[in-house]
Amino acid sequence: MSELIRLGNVERTNQSGTPLSLYMGSGDFGGCFDCYGQTETGLMHGDFYHNGVFGMDFYAKSVQLRYQNFFPDKVTATQKMDLYDGQLMTKLEGKDFLLNTTLFFHPYRRDLLGIEVEFSGNCPVLSVCPMEEYEFSYQQFLHSELELLKEQKQECTVQVTAGTACKKATLQLFGDGTCTFSKGRIDVSFLGEQGSALIVFGFADELDVCPNTFKEEAMEGWHQRWGKARISFEDKKLLGLFYRGTYSVLCSHSPTNRFIAPPMGWAGKAWMLHFPQDFEYLCPLLIKLGHLDIVKGKTEYYHSYIDAMQSYTKRIYGADGVMWAWEFPVGDGWNLFPENKAPNIYQFEIHNSAYPAKLAYETARVLQDEEWSKKYAWGIVYQSALFYNSVLKKEGTTWGIALTPSMSQDEGAGMNQKNYLCALYAARFCLQTAVKMAEELEIPCKELNEWKEKLADGLAFDKLEHPDGMYMTHQCDPKEFAFGKMQYPVPLCPASFLPVGELNEYEKTAYHRRLSLCRESEEGVFFGWTLPDCILASAHMGDREGFWEGMNRFLQADYMDKDWIQTYESTGAYHKSHYVTNLAILCDSIINGIVTDYFGQVIVNGAGFLELQYENLYLSDGQAISG
CATH class of the missing domain: 2.70.98.50 (putative glycoside hydrolase family protein from bacillus halodurans)
Structure with missing residues (x-):
């Protein structure tokens, strides 16, 4: 070890x-x-x-x-x-x-x-x-x-x-x-x-x-x-990067339920706030490596903010449940956005409630502690589902979202648009997860049938269908929407970050075009976690060729220093070094390339690592496997 x-x-x-x-x-x-x-x-x-x-x-x-x-x-x-x-x-x-x-x-x-x-x-x-x-x-x-x-x-x-x-x-x-x-x-x-x-x-x-x-x-x-999990394969340089990345995650996050670190950890770079999205993106790595005390403590942290976030959600959105703040508070007695004035439009990315819900549910599944799950995890999942249930409105035969204020994960989509793709995926994930958790834990829930009916009717993905065979990131005239101009690859979401079931044809097309969805990616320039997202999706799909294509692009895209010590936030963003989020997604991609059950079925060594050995890697049901 x-x-x-x-x-x-x-x-x-x-x-x-x-x-x-x-x-x-x-x-x-x-x-x-x-x-x-x-x-x-x-x-x-x-x-x-x-x-x-x-x-x-x-x-x-x-x-x-x-x-x-x-x-x-x-x-x-x-x-x-x-x-x-x-x-x-x-x-x-x-x-x-x-x-x-x-x-x-x-x-x-x-x-x-x-x-x-x-x-x-x-x-x-x-x-x-x-x-x-x-x-x-x-x-x-x-x-x-x-x-x-x-x-x-x-x-x-x-x-x-x-x-x-x-x-x-x-x-x-x-x-x-x-x-x-x-x-x-x-x-x-x-x-x-x-x-x-x-x-x-x-x-x-x-x-x-x-x-x-x-x-x-x-x-x-x-x-x-460090725990009991370990991996080994032939490429020792990449293996060294994996352990450096894991170390950075452990330096940044502990079992405490008092706070959560910013995307650069405690490195003192770039953002000085915690983002629920960025934090959740690294939690699957912690779970797979068995650091369950950390994700347990952070789930309890979010749970402690439910009452305050309910008030915030009602004031900002006029909605029930919880839309978790984009840049999250730390202490008590805060008053986020007094007079409803915010620093920018990105504070209202309404896909955000999916991430605490995903953390809570996945932690509950792997812990297999019913009492804890009901006390802490269920409240987070329930409040996230309540929010989306509150803002979904019937549009013809399906349910859509038109909310003010609101913003997309595709930050170039503009503010207050109808049916952001990311928000529909988040709503679908939260409703599915709430139904599943309520039934698994036999929790009485008066909204259960209503959630099931909306899921059966379907959400307004039909309003986003484009002749190119993919979903647009918001509802508009397809003639006015161009793929290849996105800030982040939202159509890839169900293959990478929010498991909502098997991919349909629109989502499969997005996966096959993943490396050309975003602006400047054809020129080898990638923003934020865009390229790690693509690599993670390939690992989940068991796509060996796609995994190594993405990994090789990462090594060529000026995302890391020459010694592979850390990752930048974006291509060439030298002033935003030590971006723990990218390191964690990269490490999680490696783990999923070794073993993944993202879509339910277990895939072993989908990435085709040579001389592979692994011990005590956790599956989503809490089973630790070795091979």
Whole structure:
């Protein structure tokens, strides 16, 4: 197991070009680290968030780790990331000093960051610094400040604030050194000609760690967190990417039911909000690998927001049930879009309620815990189905959706159009799932017959039929609709993200044309998760040729850095690196290429991996299989 996971290890020096930062985290707390072991973008924690414009909650960067009087061009740096142990080892060698650090997060004591230090000579001071002003979503600016609460020779407790974000943090030093608070930062100085120390920094009043065992406890925690699932095949470079991607997902998400990370995890890049869609796209990977405690905790998180989301849905849409917010809040007492003013039209993508419902149902199926399923999962599925039932209106012989405000997953479709394809798929999925779950768990439900009748009548897919043999993404004159201009491949949805049954001829045609549905894809440019979506659909279909065609396109589409460490949000989007969503969909595609039951029937090695072995991969019914 350890040897397989370590295929994803990263080794580098500061002489090998401009190395990308490496992402690490505990699931609740993390950041990106440069080749010297300093933070690139700042540390982030799920409990550290700012209530900003439009009543929205944004995760905030808290502090930076920086060396003082440090001159990178006069230092030789070598670095190794060990995925199995969850450690980043950095060696800095200067003219008059040698500094070895091992940085790690603890996956079960997730508020803490540890740094083990061995040093000799005149080493630079390591500081915990406030964030300088930075810009983030919707033209907002933030910086952080540290206020001293308590100072001892080897311990400092501070209050970290950034906008409305406010949390206590403590640094404790064990070994040869001192820590002092000055100039608004915590400075750690290493004492003597040579020595060793352990630094523990955490968002807690008291850290309560044993310095002799903390590093080993964190390491053993990672061995446990990896679980019992494993895969192996001939292509070791691709296998390394799989384990790096899985590690990024585990760094970003934990079993906590208090919050969910943004699409880049805690890397501090791009969006500072959580999107239910992006999060659900990575949940099938967690389920297949047996990380059921994580999806269970996140299902409970969504359940805790049902009452608040009901009020939001009634105010914004005038509808029953729940339309889960597109960019989701974090804490209590929020008032999303006061006066119904939002930052953009994308806040009203009305396919969004399918994703918490899908997470809840798939988690319930694999857990096989009836009491928990009724208490948590059913409420999410039920409220999502209520919403779509509330907004579906009879149009001739079928049921359609015309809602204001509304927006499509195909972001080029325009606002407030009739019968968005994504919304019809979401409605069909939620009604089907609610019927299935109510019957499986024998839950009394007065709407059950009404849902069944609407499903029997059918939804308004007939209004979207195009002479090219595919569904349009919204209702319009077919002469005015052109395939190849979409932002995202919505017609592919039933093959990739929302299983609603066997594909019909329109959906099969969309699958066969998947790589040419979106704008600029013919030129090798892909936006967001577009190409991973295509690869995942091929894996679900058991289409070996299609899987490898998509995978090869991905490797050629400037979606990753040259060392395959991480993925960008879109082709060439270098400023949006560490896009955990794309990594997760790619990893899930690999798993589904090994074994999938997306359409009900189990397909083994549809991708045709050579020298394939796998252990403890979960099917949707909770059965773990090996081969």
